[in-house]
Amino acid sequence: MTIIERHAGFAAGACPGRLGHLARIAAIALLAVAAFATIGGARAATIHIINENAPGVGFNDPTPALPVGGNPGTTLGEQRLHAFRFAADVWASHLVSTVPIRIGAAFLPLDCNASGAVLGAAGAYQVVANFPAAPINGTWYPTALAGKLAGVDFAAPGDPHIIARFNSRLGLFADCVPGLTFYLGLDRKAGSQIDLVATLLHEIAHGLGFQTFTDDGTGAFLLGRPSIWDFNLVDNRRERLWVMMTETERVASATTWRGLSWNGWHVTRSTPSVLSPASVLTIGGENAGAAAGEYAVGDASFGPAIRNAPVSAQLMPVVDQLNGNGLACSPLSATNALAVRGNIALVDRGSCDYVVKARNVQAAGALGMIVADSAAGEVAGMPGLDASIAIPSARITRADGWALKLALQNRSFNRSGVVARLQSDPVRLAGTDARRRMLMYTPGVNAPGSSVSHFTTEATRNLLMEPSINSDLRYVLMPPRDLTLPLLWDLGW
Amino acid sequence: MRTTLSSFAPTLATALMALCGVASAAPQAPAAQGLTVVRDAETGELRAPTATELRALRASAATTTGEAPAQPQAVTGTRGESSAVLGERGLVYGVVKRGADGKLDHHCVDGAHTAARILDQSAPAAQGASRHDHH
Numbered sequence: 001m002t003i004i005e006r007h008a009g010f011a012a013g014a015c016p017g018r019l020g021h022l023a024r025i026a027a028i029a030l031l032a033v034a035a036f037a038t039i040g041g042a043r044a045a046t047i048h049i050i051n052e053n054a055p056g057v058g059f060n061d062p063t064p065a066l067p068v069g070g071n072p073g074t075t076l077g078e079q080r081l082h083a084f085r086f087a088a089d090v091w092a093s094h095l096v097s098t099v100p101i102r103i104g105a106a107f108l109p110l111d112c113n114a115s116g117a118v119l120g121a122a123g124a125y126q127v128v129a130n131f132p133a134a135p136i137n138g139t140w141y142p143t144a145l146a147g148k149l150a151g152v153d154f155a156a157p158g159d160p161h162i163i164a165r166f167n168s169r170l171g172l173f174a175d176c177v178p179g180l181t182f183y184l185g186l187d188r189k190a191g192s193q194i195d196l197v198a199t200l201l202h203e204i205a206h207g208l209g210f211q212t213f214t215d216d217g218t219g220a221f222l223l224g225r226p227s228i229w230d231f232n233l234v235d236n237r238r239e240r241l242w243v244m245m246t247e248t249e250r251v252a253s254a255t256t257w258r259g260l261s262w263n264g265w266h267v268t269r270s271t272p273s274v275l276s277p278a279s280v281l282t283i284g285g286e287n288a289g290a291a292a293g294e295y296a297v298g299d300a301s302f303g304p305a306i307r308n309a310p311v312s313a314q315l316m317p318v319v320d321q322l323n324g325n326g327l328a329c330s331p332l333s334a335t336n337a338l339a340v341r342g343n344i345a346l347v348d349r350g351s352c353d354y355v356v357k358a359r360n361v362q363a364a365g366a367l368g369m370i371v372a373d374s375a376a377g378e379v380a381g382m383p384g385l386d387a388s389i390a391i392p393s394a395r396i397t398r399a400d401g402w403a404l405k406l407a408l409q410n411r412s413f414n415r416s417g418v419v420a421r422l423q424s425d426p427v428r429l430a431g432t433d434a435r436r437r438m439l440m441y442t443p444g445v446n447a448p449g450s451s452v453s454h455f456t457t458e459a460t461r462n463l464l465m466e467p468s469i470n471s472d473l474r475y476v477l478m479p480p481r482d483l484t485l486p487l488l489w490d491l492g493w
Numbered sequence: 494m495r496t497t498l499s500s501f502a503p504t505l506a507t508a509l510m511a512l513c514g515v516a517s518a519a520p521q522a523p524a525a526q527g528l529t530v531v532r533d534a535e536t537g538e539l540r541a542p543t544a545t546e547l548r549a550l551r552a553s554a555a556t557t558t559g560e561a562p563a564q565p566q567a568v569t570g571t572r573g574e575s576s577a578v579l580g581e582r583g584l585v586y587g588v589v590k591r592g593a594d595g596k597l598d599h600h601c602v603d604g605a606h607t608a609a610r611i612l613d614q615s616a617p618a619a620q621g622a623s624r625h626d627h628h
Contacts, residue, residue, distance in 0.1 A: 111605070116590035116612045121605075123583035127565075131574035143576070154576060163584065177591065199587060202601075206585045213583070216603075223567050223577060350596070375598075453585065454601060468599030469587070 045095035045148070047088040050104045050160055051081070058107035058168050059084075069185015079184040080107055080166075080196070086186050087200035087475075091208070094477055094485055095493060099147035103207065104160030107168035112176035119182075119194060120166035122203035127213055128154045129225055135492055140227045142209040149492055162207030170194070188474060198469050201477070205484055206453070209491050210465055216254045216452040219247030228491050233440065233452070234263040236433045254442055254451050257378055258458075261437035264490025268437050270479045275431050276460045277424035279306040279394055281370065283315070283404065287417030291407035297370075297394035297422070299430060299460040300382040301472050302355050307424035309392045311368040314343040315420040317408050318361065321348075324405075328357040332364040338413055341365035344420045346404060349374040354393070355384040362391050368422055369393040372401025378443050380457040383471045392422055431459030438483060441467050455483065581605065588612065 053059045061077035071086075073079035084105060095101075104125065110118040124142035133150045134141065144161035147153050155161050171181030171193075183190035186197060212229040213222040221227075226243045233242035235253040241263070242250055253260050262268070281295040299306065316339040318326030329352035332340065339345075345361040349371050361369050368391050371382060375398060382395050396404075408416050429436055439456040454467040462470040464477065464484045478485040485493075565577040586608040588600040600611050 111609050111612055113612055116588065118605075118608045118612070119587040119589055121584040121586040121608075123585050124579060125583060126576055126578050127583075129575045132572055134574075140577075146574075152572070154570065154572075154574060163580075165584075177589070180589070180591070180597070194589065203585070203587065211583070211585055213579070223565065225575075350592075353596075375592075453603075467601040 045092050045097040046100040047092040048100055048102045049081075049084055049088055050102055052104050052106040053077075053108075059105070061107070061168070065184075069183070069187040069189055071184050071186050073184070080182075083182075083184050083186065083196045084200060087197050087204060090201060090475055090477065091204050095148070095208070095488075097144070097148035098151050099144075099153045101144045101147075101162065101208075102155070102160045103162045103164055103204065105164045105166075107166050109169050110165060110167040112167060112169060114175060115177065117167055117170050117177045117180075119170065119199055120164065120203055122162060122164035122207045123211060124207055124209065124213075125160050125163045126155055127222070127227075136228065136231065138225055139231070140213050140222055140225050141492070142207070142211075144207070145209045145228070145492055162204065164200075164203055164207065166196075166199075190471065195469065195471075195473075197475060198464070198473050201475060202464055202469060205465055205477075205488070208488060208493070210484065210487065211453040214242075214250070217251070219245075219250035219254070229453070232262055232264040232487075232490055234261050234437070235259060236261040236435070236437065236439075255444055256442055257444055258433065258439055258442070258456075260440045260442045260452065261433045261435075262440060262455075262487065262490070263437060264487060266486035266489040267483050268435075270483055270486045271429055271432050271436050271438055273480045274461065274463075274483055275429040276305060277307045277426070278428040278430040278432075278458070279460070280423060280425050281394055281396065282421040282423070283407070283418060284421070285314070285417050285419035287407060287410060288419070289407050291403050291418065295396055295400050296379045296458065297396055298379040298381040298458065300354065300358070300384070300393040300395070301462070301470075302382070302384045302386050303358060303389040303391055303393050306392045306394065306422050310421070310423040311344065311392055312419060312421040312423075313367050314414075314416050315346055315370070315404065315408065315418045316340050316343040316411070316414065316416055317346040317405060327351045328360045330360065332360055335413070337364035341414065342367060343414065343416075344368040344370060344422070346370050346372060346401070346408070348372050348401070349395070353384055354382040354395075355386040355389060358384075358389045358391065358393050359386065362389060367391060368420075370404075370420065370422075371395045372404070373398040378457060381460065381462060381470070383462075385472070394422055431456050431463075438487075590614075 051059045056062065059077045059081045061075060063076040065073060065076045065079050071079050071082045073082045088103065112118060126143040127140040128143050128146035129140050130137050131146050131150050131154060143155050169176040171177055171179055181193055182196040183193035184196055213227040214230055230242040237259055279297050279299050281297045283291050283293060283295065318328045318332065318336045318340060320326050320336060325348040327350055328347040340361050341364060343366060345366040347357050347361065347369060354371060358369050373395065379395060379397055382393060407418050428434060431439055433439055439458065440452055441454040441456050442451055455463050455465050457466055459466060462472055464473055464482050474481055476482050565579050565582060567575045567577045570576055586602050588602060588608050588611050590598045590611060592598060602608055602611065
């Protein structure tokens with residue numbers, strides 16, 4: 001892979017302005033040489049990073065930095081570039097294309113405030129349809145994929161196939177989430193920081209084609225044509241492909257939780273080797289009332305897997321807040337300890353890490369832990385690592401938490417008459433439909449760009465292309481660790 | 494100057510440089526039509542952009558100014574293919590938000606405006622957006 005320096009003045013407020021003709025000619029010439037040198041070369045794809053930052057900023061930031069986690073750079077800019085190159089090399093080693101892939105990349109001051117920030121953004125710069133050798137005519141392909149399929153570069157010389165922008169101010173200024181920075185190491189030891197390499201791997205995947213160009217909010221095709229992505233989506237309630245549906249039907253399927261599956265062969269045949277059996281919470285007992293039934297749960301990254309440590313016991317809430325909630329962020333009181341001992345503890349999300357809650361209820365003698373979400377939404381997993389945790393844990397939605405608390409109102413100090421059972425589903429995998437097709441992320445309320453163009457948050461193990469970057473990801477794209485590469489194969493890569 | 498689609502892009506980098514130079518008095522301002530010039534790759538002269546060049550410039554400028562992306566237009570290339578420059582429209586944004594309890598929520602959303610809306614929300618998580626704790 002080649003780093004191309006092209007100072008096109010993309011740093012906000014930092015147009016180079018006075019670059020001479022020679023510099024411009026040299027920049028374009030460098031690009032040409034790099035592309036020529038790789039055509040007909042190795043089987044793997046070549047990815048060129050086009051450094052679009054102006055001198056002194058972004059990839060060219062001269063701020064001294066100590067080498068970290070295998071990243072040998074000695075300036076902030078060098079370390080960013082090394083991390084980018086590392087992620088691009090991972091991708092290049094898995095792709096096959098005779099057309100070098102150009103990523104126009106820059107670190108820029110993106111939106112942020114004291115509590116939140118845009119980490120970065122990436123996507124296909126251009127889409128192509130009806131090209132020679134197109135597998136399906138009348139269909140948009142990201143330009144990098146179209147180039148691979150046709151053996152022709154459809155992007156104009158110098159234009160990127162993928163554009164990627166990352167926040168240059170993250171954690172470095174008081175008005176941009178102070179204290180939260182990109183971890184620039186290459187060793188997956190980001191801790192509480194943002195793992196830049198994992199973020200890059202995720203964002204580059206979007207640019208390679210892990211996205212639909214169809215508007216998931218309106219269901220409208222881009223300029224009247226479907227995306228190759230859409231041919232692989234199936235509404236699993238009606239077994240209809242997205243491309244065959246009306247706009248209204250597409251919108252409905254994009255907002256039906258567990259309603260949209262990936263129909264591609266490569267992903268479907270790989271799910272058993274990547275995903276674990278789905279965990280399920282079953283509620284019963286003489287006092288369960290309307291709460292009786294099965295509940296979807298998110299798995300924990302810590303403690304034993306539910307499939308290996310199923311548990312069934314009375315469900316008892318922890319109560320340590322004035323509003324009746326129980327956070328379990330500190331050792332349990334005698335009353336709470338009595339309640340959860342020999343039972344399954346129900347606690348609320350928030351204020352401390354999940355592993356802290358698990359440690360505290362385990363120390364009090366609980367046999368398992370169920371965490372009720374504190375925010376609306378669908379089920380998601382619980383990250384964290386702690387080898388001392390020996391009880392299984394699961395996370396449920398806020399709405400389901402409310403339903404369980406309602407059933408727990410009439411209870412004694414240590415009995416509720418509500419029995420919780422955590423076990424694995426004998427058929428369904430965590431993140432698939434009943435046919436073991438991968439579920440896509442389709443929350444009840446459309447999240448533009450997040451819905452449809454990501455895997456479900458129910459997947460276990462965690463996958464690179466869920467809507468967020470989980471801390472336990474490895475830099476692996478294919479089975480048995482991940483399904484990202486099989487999905488790209490389904491698209492034609 | 495060559496005018497085919499495939500030969501346009503060599504001018505893009507120089508066009509952007511020219512754009513920066515022209516707009517240096519107000520570098521944050523979106524390029525307004527009539528004030529935009531490009532440097533011809535072959536002659537080196539400044540001139541008005543073609544329609545294709547203008548579309549590409551607007552798409553590229555939108556990624557740095559936060560300007561709403563231009564609606565993409567389909568054009569026909571020399572091999573008969575159709576193509577459309579998405580520019581910022583094709584970007585998927587990764588956003589992180591620290592909640593009131595100090596924990597981080599991640600969101601991956603479409604478009605600068607959606608990302609900005611998440612940042613502006615006081616609630617720790619946007620309904621409908623994915624919520625994963627960072628740790």
